[in-house]
Amino acid sequence: MQSAHVLEPASADVLDAVLQSSAIAMFEAYGVAASEATPASGTRLREFAAIIGFSGAQLRGSLVVTLDRALVEVSGGGQVEGNAQLDWVGEVANQVLGRLKNRLLQFGVNIDLSTPVAISGDDLASTVRHSTVVRIVNLETIHGFCSLFLDYRLIAPVDLTDEAKLEVSVQSEGELLLF
Protein backbone atom coordinates (compact mmCIF):
# COMPACT_ATOMS: atom_id res chain seq x y z
CA MET A 1 0.00 0.00 0.00
CA GLN A 2 1.36 3.42 -0.96
CA SER A 3 2.08 5.76 1.94
CA ALA A 4 -0.45 8.59 2.22
CA HIS A 5 2.25 10.97 3.42
CA VAL A 6 5.68 11.84 2.15
CA LEU A 7 8.54 13.28 4.15
CA GLU A 8 9.44 16.68 2.71
CA PRO A 9 13.01 16.81 1.33
CA ALA A 10 14.20 19.13 4.10
CA SER A 11 12.86 16.78 6.77
CA ALA A 12 14.34 13.79 4.94
CA ASP A 13 17.72 15.52 5.01
CA VAL A 14 17.34 16.03 8.75
CA LEU A 15 16.44 12.37 9.19
CA ASP A 16 19.56 11.34 7.23
CA ALA A 17 21.73 13.66 9.29
CA VAL A 18 20.27 12.44 12.58
CA LEU A 19 20.70 8.81 11.56
CA GLN A 20 24.30 9.42 10.53
CA SER A 21 25.19 11.43 13.62
CA SER A 22 23.51 8.85 15.85
CA ALA A 23 25.64 6.07 14.42
CA ILE A 24 28.85 8.10 14.50
CA ALA A 25 28.24 9.12 18.12
CA MET A 26 27.41 5.54 19.09
CA PHE A 27 30.70 4.24 17.64
CA GLU A 28 32.61 7.13 19.19
CA ALA A 29 31.25 6.13 22.60
CA TYR A 30 32.94 2.76 22.10
CA GLY A 31 36.24 4.29 21.00
CA VAL A 32 35.81 3.96 17.23
CA ALA A 33 36.07 7.02 14.99
CA ALA A 34 33.61 6.81 12.10
CA SER A 35 32.91 9.13 9.19
CA GLU A 36 30.75 9.25 6.09
CA ALA A 37 32.03 6.70 3.59
CA THR A 38 33.14 7.68 0.13
CA PRO A 39 30.72 6.59 -2.60
CA ALA A 40 33.39 4.29 -4.02
CA SER A 41 33.08 2.05 -0.98
CA GLY A 42 29.63 1.03 -2.19
CA THR A 43 26.55 -0.05 -0.31
CA ARG A 44 26.07 -3.69 0.50
CA LEU A 45 25.33 -5.96 3.39
CA ARG A 46 28.42 -6.87 5.35
CA GLU A 47 29.17 -10.09 7.23
CA PHE A 48 27.04 -9.12 10.23
CA ALA A 49 23.62 -7.49 10.22
CA ALA A 50 20.90 -6.68 12.70
CA ILE A 51 17.31 -5.78 11.98
CA ILE A 52 15.14 -3.89 14.42
CA GLY A 53 11.58 -2.74 13.82
CA PHE A 54 9.83 0.35 15.08
CA SER A 55 6.28 1.63 15.11
CA GLY A 56 4.41 4.73 16.14
CA ALA A 57 1.42 6.86 15.30
CA GLN A 58 3.35 8.83 12.65
CA LEU A 59 6.19 6.61 11.54
CA ARG A 60 6.89 2.90 11.29
CA GLY A 61 9.49 0.72 9.63
CA SER A 62 12.78 -0.97 10.38
CA LEU A 63 16.48 -0.30 10.63
CA VAL A 64 19.11 -2.65 9.24
CA VAL A 65 22.63 -2.11 10.55
CA THR A 66 25.35 -4.09 8.82
CA LEU A 67 29.03 -4.20 9.81
CA ASP A 68 32.31 -5.79 8.94
CA ARG A 69 33.59 -8.40 11.41
CA ALA A 70 36.58 -6.35 12.62
CA LEU A 71 34.31 -3.42 13.40
CA VAL A 72 32.04 -5.70 15.44
CA GLU A 73 35.00 -7.00 17.42
CA VAL A 74 36.64 -3.63 18.09
CA SER A 75 33.46 -1.71 18.94
CA GLY A 76 32.52 -4.50 21.34
CA GLY A 77 35.71 -3.95 23.28
CA GLY A 78 37.63 -6.77 21.64
CA GLN A 79 35.95 -9.28 23.92
CA VAL A 80 33.08 -10.44 21.75
CA GLU A 81 33.38 -13.86 20.17
CA GLY A 82 30.98 -16.42 18.73
CA ASN A 83 27.34 -15.79 19.66
CA ALA A 84 28.40 -12.70 21.57
CA GLN A 85 29.21 -11.07 18.22
CA LEU A 86 25.62 -11.46 17.08
CA ASP A 87 24.40 -10.23 20.44
CA TRP A 88 26.61 -7.17 20.13
CA VAL A 89 25.47 -6.39 16.57
CA GLY A 90 21.89 -6.46 17.84
CA GLU A 91 22.85 -4.08 20.65
CA VAL A 92 24.55 -1.73 18.16
CA ALA A 93 21.31 -1.55 16.17
CA ASN A 94 19.37 -1.04 19.40
CA GLN A 95 21.59 1.82 20.51
CA VAL A 96 21.64 3.55 17.10
CA LEU A 97 17.86 3.36 16.80
CA GLY A 98 17.55 4.37 20.46
CA ARG A 99 19.47 7.56 19.71
CA LEU A 100 17.33 8.20 16.64
CA LYS A 101 14.22 7.60 18.74
CA ASN A 102 15.35 10.12 21.34
CA ARG A 103 16.06 12.74 18.64
CA LEU A 104 12.68 12.18 16.97
CA LEU A 105 10.99 12.48 20.34
CA GLN A 106 12.28 16.04 20.56
CA PHE A 107 10.19 16.78 17.46
CA GLY A 108 7.16 15.14 19.05
CA VAL A 109 7.55 11.91 17.06
CA ASN A 110 7.35 8.85 19.31
CA ILE A 111 8.31 5.37 18.14
CA ASP A 112 8.51 2.08 20.02
CA LEU A 113 11.31 -0.33 19.21
CA SER A 114 11.13 -4.08 18.78
CA THR A 115 13.78 -6.49 19.98
CA PRO A 116 16.67 -6.70 17.47
CA VAL A 117 17.42 -9.79 15.42
CA ALA A 118 21.02 -10.31 14.30
CA ILE A 119 22.34 -12.54 11.53
CA SER A 120 25.70 -13.29 9.97
CA GLY A 121 26.92 -14.95 6.80
CA ASP A 122 28.55 -14.49 3.43
CA ASP A 123 26.70 -12.76 0.59
CA LEU A 124 23.81 -11.51 2.71
CA ALA A 125 21.10 -9.85 0.64
CA SER A 126 17.92 -7.92 1.35
CA THR A 127 14.78 -6.77 -0.41
CA VAL A 128 12.67 -3.69 0.14
CA ARG A 129 8.93 -3.29 -0.28
CA HIS A 130 7.87 -0.59 -2.73
CA SER A 131 5.47 0.88 -0.16
CA THR A 132 8.34 2.15 1.95
CA VAL A 133 11.15 4.68 1.64
CA VAL A 134 14.72 3.68 2.37
CA ARG A 135 17.36 6.09 3.60
CA ILE A 136 20.91 4.77 3.44
CA VAL A 137 23.90 5.93 5.46
CA ASN A 138 27.38 4.53 4.85
CA LEU A 139 30.17 4.94 7.38
CA GLU A 140 33.80 3.99 7.29
CA THR A 141 36.27 3.35 10.10
CA ILE A 142 39.80 2.02 10.16
CA HIS A 143 38.25 -1.30 11.22
CA GLY A 144 35.81 -1.60 8.33
CA PHE A 145 32.49 -0.34 7.06
CA CYS A 146 29.03 0.06 8.48
CA SER A 147 25.88 0.68 6.46
CA LEU A 148 22.50 1.63 7.82
CA PHE A 149 19.25 1.15 5.92
CA LEU A 150 16.30 2.99 7.42
CA ASP A 151 13.15 1.62 5.82
CA TYR A 152 10.07 3.60 6.82
CA ARG A 153 6.52 4.55 6.02
CA LEU A 154 4.82 7.75 7.12
CA ILE A 155 1.44 7.27 8.73
CA ALA A 156 0.92 10.94 9.51
CA PRO A 157 2.75 14.16 8.60
CA VAL A 158 6.15 14.68 10.21
CA ASP A 159 8.12 17.95 10.22
CA LEU A 160 11.72 17.67 11.37
CA THR A 161 12.84 21.11 10.21
CA ASP A 162 11.47 23.56 12.74
CA GLU A 163 13.60 23.44 15.86
CA ALA A 164 11.27 25.97 17.44
CA LYS A 165 8.76 23.15 17.58
CA LEU A 166 11.00 21.03 19.76
CA GLU A 167 8.56 19.65 22.29
CA VAL A 168 10.42 17.35 24.64
CA SER A 169 13.60 17.60 26.67
CA VAL A 170 15.21 14.16 26.44
CA GLN A 171 17.95 12.85 28.70
CA SER A 172 21.25 12.64 26.81
CA GLU A 173 23.29 9.48 26.26
CA GLY A 174 25.80 8.77 29.01
CA GLU A 175 24.21 11.15 31.51
CA LEU A 176 23.31 10.02 35.00
CA LEU A 177 20.07 11.09 36.62
CA LEU A 178 19.59 10.20 40.28
CA PHE A 179 16.17 10.57 41.92
Add this chain to the structure above:
Amino acid sequence: MKRILVVDDSATVRQQVGLALGQAGFEIVEAENGADGADAIARDATIAAVVCDVNMPKMNGIEMLQKVKSEALRPGLPVLMLTTEGNPKLIEQAKAAGAKGWIVKPFKAELLVAAVKKLTAS
Protein backbone atom coordinates in the same frame (compact mmCIF):
# COMPACT_ATOMS: atom_id res chain seq x y z
CA MET B 1 31.62 -7.78 48.67
CA LYS B 2 28.29 -6.26 47.64
CA ARG B 3 26.23 -8.22 45.15
CA ILE B 4 24.72 -6.39 42.15
CA LEU B 5 22.02 -7.87 39.91
CA VAL B 6 22.41 -6.88 36.24
CA VAL B 7 19.23 -7.32 34.19
CA ASP B 8 19.61 -6.92 30.42
CA ASP B 9 18.63 -9.06 27.44
CA SER B 10 22.02 -8.40 25.82
CA ALA B 11 24.73 -10.73 27.12
CA THR B 12 27.34 -8.28 25.85
CA VAL B 13 25.88 -5.41 27.87
CA ARG B 14 25.69 -7.64 30.96
CA GLN B 15 29.35 -8.47 30.40
CA GLN B 16 30.32 -4.79 29.98
CA VAL B 17 28.41 -3.77 33.11
CA GLY B 18 29.80 -6.75 35.01
CA LEU B 19 33.34 -5.87 33.98
CA ALA B 20 33.00 -2.25 35.13
CA LEU B 21 31.38 -3.13 38.45
CA GLY B 22 33.57 -6.20 39.00
CA GLN B 23 36.73 -4.11 38.70
CA ALA B 24 35.26 -1.79 41.34
CA GLY B 25 34.89 -4.69 43.76
CA PHE B 26 31.25 -5.68 43.28
CA GLU B 27 30.04 -9.23 42.80
CA ILE B 28 27.73 -9.66 39.81
CA VAL B 29 24.70 -11.84 39.25
CA GLU B 30 22.77 -11.70 35.98
CA ALA B 31 19.26 -12.01 34.60
CA GLU B 32 18.24 -11.66 30.94
CA ASN B 33 14.74 -10.22 31.36
CA GLY B 34 12.49 -8.59 33.95
CA ALA B 35 10.76 -11.81 34.95
CA ASP B 36 14.03 -13.53 35.76
CA GLY B 37 15.21 -10.33 37.46
CA ALA B 38 12.16 -10.24 39.74
CA ASP B 39 12.67 -13.93 40.58
CA ALA B 40 16.30 -13.25 41.48
CA ILE B 41 15.30 -10.33 43.70
CA ALA B 42 12.71 -12.45 45.50
CA ARG B 43 15.11 -15.38 45.89
CA ASP B 44 18.37 -13.66 46.83
CA ALA B 45 18.20 -11.38 49.87
CA THR B 46 21.90 -10.50 49.52
CA ILE B 47 21.42 -8.45 46.35
CA ALA B 48 22.42 -4.91 47.30
CA ALA B 49 21.33 -3.09 44.13
CA VAL B 50 19.99 -3.71 40.62
CA VAL B 51 21.12 -2.31 37.27
CA CYS B 52 18.22 -2.83 34.87
CA ASP B 53 17.45 -2.31 31.17
CA VAL B 54 13.99 -1.14 30.07
CA ASN B 55 13.21 -2.80 26.73
CA MET B 56 13.44 -6.56 27.23
CA PRO B 57 11.37 -9.57 26.17
CA LYS B 58 8.98 -11.37 28.56
CA MET B 59 8.90 -8.53 31.11
CA ASN B 60 10.38 -5.07 30.61
CA GLY B 61 12.27 -3.13 33.24
CA ILE B 62 9.38 -0.84 34.22
CA GLU B 63 7.11 -3.86 34.66
CA MET B 64 9.79 -5.51 36.78
CA LEU B 65 9.96 -2.42 39.00
CA GLN B 66 6.18 -2.41 39.35
CA LYS B 67 6.14 -6.11 40.28
CA VAL B 68 8.90 -5.66 42.84
CA LYS B 69 7.02 -2.72 44.35
CA SER B 70 3.49 -4.18 44.28
CA GLU B 71 4.61 -7.48 45.77
CA ALA B 72 6.96 -5.77 48.23
CA LEU B 73 9.69 -8.20 47.21
CA ARG B 74 12.52 -6.03 48.55
CA PRO B 75 11.38 -2.63 49.86
CA GLY B 76 14.20 -0.12 49.62
CA LEU B 77 16.30 -2.11 47.16
CA PRO B 78 17.94 0.53 44.91
CA VAL B 79 17.38 0.06 41.17
CA LEU B 80 19.33 1.99 38.53
CA MET B 81 17.87 1.94 35.02
CA LEU B 82 20.39 1.58 32.15
CA THR B 83 18.67 1.92 28.78
CA THR B 84 18.68 3.53 25.33
CA GLU B 85 15.44 5.31 26.31
CA GLY B 86 15.58 9.00 27.18
CA ASN B 87 11.82 9.61 27.17
CA PRO B 88 10.89 11.73 30.22
CA LYS B 89 7.52 9.97 30.50
CA LEU B 90 9.27 6.62 30.92
CA ILE B 91 11.70 8.15 33.41
CA GLU B 92 8.75 9.42 35.45
CA GLN B 93 7.11 5.97 35.29
CA ALA B 94 10.29 4.35 36.54
CA LYS B 95 10.66 6.91 39.30
CA ALA B 96 7.07 6.35 40.40
CA ALA B 97 7.70 2.60 40.42
CA GLY B 98 10.69 2.99 42.71
CA ALA B 99 13.76 3.43 40.49
CA LYS B 100 16.55 5.50 42.05
CA GLY B 101 18.41 6.52 38.91
CA TRP B 102 18.55 6.51 35.12
CA ILE B 103 21.45 6.32 32.64
CA VAL B 104 21.00 6.43 28.86
CA LYS B 105 23.29 3.97 27.02
CA PRO B 106 26.10 3.92 26.15
CA PHE B 107 27.35 4.31 29.70
CA LYS B 108 30.63 5.61 31.05
CA ALA B 109 32.09 3.00 33.39
CA GLU B 110 33.22 5.52 36.00
CA LEU B 111 29.77 7.11 36.10
CA LEU B 112 28.04 3.75 36.50
CA VAL B 113 30.41 2.70 39.26
CA ALA B 114 29.96 6.02 41.08
CA ALA B 115 26.18 5.70 40.89
CA VAL B 116 26.15 2.12 42.17
CA LYS B 117 28.55 3.03 45.00
CA LYS B 118 26.29 5.90 45.99
CA LEU B 119 23.14 3.77 45.86
CA THR B 120 24.72 1.00 47.96
CA ALA B 121 26.51 3.29 50.42
CA SER B 122 23.97 3.09 53.22
